[in-house]
Amino acid sequence: MKELTIGIDIGGTNTKYGIVDRDGNVVFQGSISTAEYEEFRDYFNGLAIALRKATESIPFAHKIIGVGVGAANGNYYKGTIERATNLKWKGIIPLADMFKEEFGIPAIITNDANAAAVGEMVYGAAKxxxxxxxITLGTGLGSGFVCNGIxxxxxxxxxxxxxxxxxxxxGRFCNCGKRGCLETYVSATGIKRTVYKLLADHLEPSELRGISFDNLTTKMITESAVRGDVVALAAFEYTGRILGMKLAETVVHTDPEAIFLFGGLSLAGDLIFKxxxxxxxxxxxxxxxxxxxxxxSGLQNQAAPIIGASSLVWNYLDNNKTQLQEEVY
Amino acid sequence: MKELTIGIDIGGTNTKYGIVDRDGNVVFQGSISTAEYEEFRDYFNGLAIALRKATESIPFAHKIIGVGVGAANGNYYKGTIERATNLKWKGIIPLADMFKEEFGIPAIITNDANAAAVGEMVYGAAKxxxxxxxITLGTGLGSGFVCNGIxxxxxxxxxxxxxxxxxxxxGRFCNCGKRGCLETYVSATGIKRTVYKLLADHLEPSELRGISFDNLTTKMITESAVRGDVVALAAFEYTGRILGMKLAETVVHTDPEAIFLFGGLSLAGDLIFKxxxxxxxxxxxxxxxxxxxxxxSGLQNQAAPIIGASSLVWNYLDNNKTQLQEEVY
Incomplete structure (x- = not known):
């Protein structure tokens, strides 16, 4: 019997899921829409159907031993999603209990950046x-800390x-209700806001003047910067300056060996790292x-969020061998 | 045989030491000057003589099993004091090795705020x-974090x-070489600087106008505030505002159950806490x-730094029973 886990990444737009083996190989993957479901119960039913279909693809002798879920505001202790600002569903959602009831296997839930951190430790560059x-740089800025190996x-x-x-x-208004939060400056959305601020304040010509806020992407800003667009270059310089200043504060808190940047903005290479x-x-x-x-990050590919989420189960198993075994069998 | 530890708190002015039992009772305590020794070797010899004298006071059947040291820039892994800004001795001092050589018992070294954190966990309000x-509020601002019980x-x-x-x-110049660091605002020295800034900028009468910078203490500022001195009150309000703003950043890093304030400034009660x-x-x-x-803090008394330092040994022993036993016997 080969043990497998399910990894699920619940994003604001789509939910990606996959079946992952102990070595981080994704043996099956798929996705469903997150945004189209107004009610959480309907979303969960849609996800359950997709997962049942996925598990039909694996050999009979294999066994799914657990589900790992990365989601904004996922609460590790309670197994819940709590008032996530980027999801439609309000209140506290008891996701782990729902998985256990539906599939009879334990589920481990944490926020998407924590899942990325565990993924980095189990399969990535933090081995x-x-x-x-x-630091995950997506629509917002997430962070996951590993201290003393935990x-x-x-x-x-x-x-x-x-x-x-x-x-x-x-400073800038933030979805959390405050102003001037780091993620309003450093994230896919943050660098867009910076580009628009620069276009407003300065007179320099820029190919980005022809693109609407809604249509502008990190990839476009990166490509413009590579072509030498002065506004795009200034936006990266500004974003890196703010990120660097704030990382200096994070470093003196926990004294890490390394900080890994993950996600769209980090793919810009020297433009952001320098x-x-x-x-x-x-x-x-x-x-x-x-x-x-x-x-x-050592997990810069499409399946990374799924691998990261699945790694929660393996990591939990390594740290609590007996408990999870008892829960599972 | 009763097991005892030695706790040592190396401050910029004085070094306090004590012999402490498993329950946190200080069975002997004393102090020597730190500041008067130009050379570290002379200081260590003076300390060794004082410690030998102290151990003569304990019953023959008791055994000292280790030394815990809290010192600015104490390095837990290396057992060294590294370029401490508030101590005269430069370079890297191999203090743990020196204790081991001198007394044949292991020494555990960490910075003073980490020692306070372990003390709070072992004997104080964080049990x-x-x-x-x-957060230790002395000449500077130190901090110690316990996460996942470690x-x-x-x-x-x-x-x-x-x-x-x-x-x-x-902002304000800091001993570390940077400007505007939190401890230049929030510490015994920080609140003095704030009082002087307020006296410079405003016209309000204040009993603190008659005291020189060198003579001004946190205790005086506290007593003035209690008597309703408007400058002293404003200084506490300003100090608390800055501390509160920065603690909000610390909280979102590690999500603690509580933050304990320790040391002179924290004794001002509501003046600083509110x-x-x-x-x-x-x-x-x-x-x-x-x-x-x-x-x-639950350890607000004279012996707290000694208890905190000694608790390093008990805490290490609890977590690594076998290793220390082997080292000791």
């Missing part, structure tokens, strides 16, 4: 590291919200300078 | 908590330097509001 941080969940299961530290208390590292070092307490690496 | 932060040391053994996060990159809590809550990401307690 063997005991103290590191993963995922940092915190007392209430919501640790790692570095995206909501303050850049400027009177200013980030430069300004992190400049703003660091001297004792820490030259000690902390800023690196690209 | 039973697995995720909390201790002291957070970080990759390089220097985690918890929250005193060197940034309040204002163009504005700190108010501004922490106001600046917190809404998801965290109302969840994290800000409390006075």
């Amino acid at each position: 063997g590291m005991k103290d590191f941080v993963v 995922l940092l969940n915190g007392k209430h299961g919501i640790a790692g919200e570095v995206g909501h530290t303050s850049v400027n208390p009177a 200013p980030t590292i430069k300004h992190m070092e400049a703003n660091l307490m001297p004792l820490f300078r030259g000690k902390v690496k800023v690196l690209p | 039973g908590m697995k995720d909390f932060v201790v 002291l957070l040391n970080g990759k390089h053994g220097i985690a918890g330097e929250v005193g060197h996060t940034s309040v204002n990159p163009a 504005p700190t809590i108010k501004h922490m809550e106001a600046n917190l990401m809404p998801l965290f509001r109302g969840k994290v307690k800000v409390l006075p």
Whole structure:
């Protein structure tokens, strides 16, 4: 019998799922829409049907031993999704219990950045590291901390919200209700806002003047910057400066070996890494300078969120062998 | 045979030491000057003589099983003190090795705030908590983090330097070489600087106008505030506002159950706690509001640094029973 897990990444637009083996091979993957379901119950039923179909594809002798879920505001201790700002469904959703009831297998839930951090440790570039941080740069900015080799969940299961530290208390409005949060500057949305601010304030010609806010993507800004567009280049410099300044604060909290950048914005390579590292070092307490690496994630591919979510189960199993076995068999 | 430990707190001015039993009772305590020794070797010899004298006071059947040391820039992994800004001795001092050579017992070294955090967990108000932060408010601002029930040391053994996060990159000069660090605003020295800034900027009469910077103490500012001195009151309000704003950032990193304030400034009670809590809550990401307690340390007495340092040994022993036993016997 081969043991397999299901990894699920619940994003605001789509939900990606896959069946993953112990070595991180995705033996099946698919996706359903998240946004089209107004009611959570309907969404869950749609997901359950898709997962049943997926499990039909695996050999009879194999066994699914658990489900790992990465979702914004996923609570590790309670197995719930709580008032996620990027999902339609309000209140507290008891997702782990629903999986257990539907499939009879345990589910482990955490926020998407924590799932990415565990994925990085189990399959990615953080193998063997005991103290590191993963920063996910998507629609928002997520963060996951591993300290002493253990995922940092915190007392209430919501640790790692570095995206909501303050850049400027009177700054850009944030979905969380505050102003000036880091993710309003450093994220796919943040760099778009920066491009628009630069277009508003300056007179420089830019190919980005022809693109609407809704149509503008990180990929377009990256490509423009590569072609030498002065506004796109300035937007990356500004984004890296803010990220570097704030990473200097994160570093003195937990003293990590490395910080991994994951997601769209991190694919811009030197455009984002150079200013980030430069300004992190400049703003660091001297004792820490030259000690902390800023690196690209080792999981930069389509299946990474699924692998990251599935790794929650393997990681839990490694740390709590007996408990999960008892729950499962 | 009763097991005892030695706890040592190396401060910039004085070094306090004591012999402590498993229940946190200090059976002997004393102190020597830190500042008067120009050379570290002379200081260590003076300390060794004092410690030998101290151990003569304990019954023959008792055994000292280890030494715990809290010192600025103490490195837990290496057992060294590294370039501490508030100590005269430069370079890297191999203190743990020196203790082992001198006394034949293991020594555990960490920075003073980490020692306070372990002390809070072993003997203080954090008993039973697995995720909390201790902020020490002395000449500087130190911080110690416990996450998942384990002291957070970080990759390089220097985690918890929250005193060197940034309040204002163009702000007050800091001993660390940067500008605008939190500890230049929130510490015994920080509140003095704030009082002097207020006296410079405003015209209000204040009894503090008659006291020189060198003579001004946190105790004096507290007593003036209690008597209704408008400058002293404003200084506490300002200090609490800055501390609250920055604690809101710390909270979203590690999601603690509580933050304990320890040391001189924290003895001012409501004067410091009220504005700190108010501004922490106001600046917190809404998801965290109302969840994290800000409390006075449970170790607010003269012997606390000694108890905190000694607790390093007990805590290490609890977590690594066999290793230390083997090292000791």
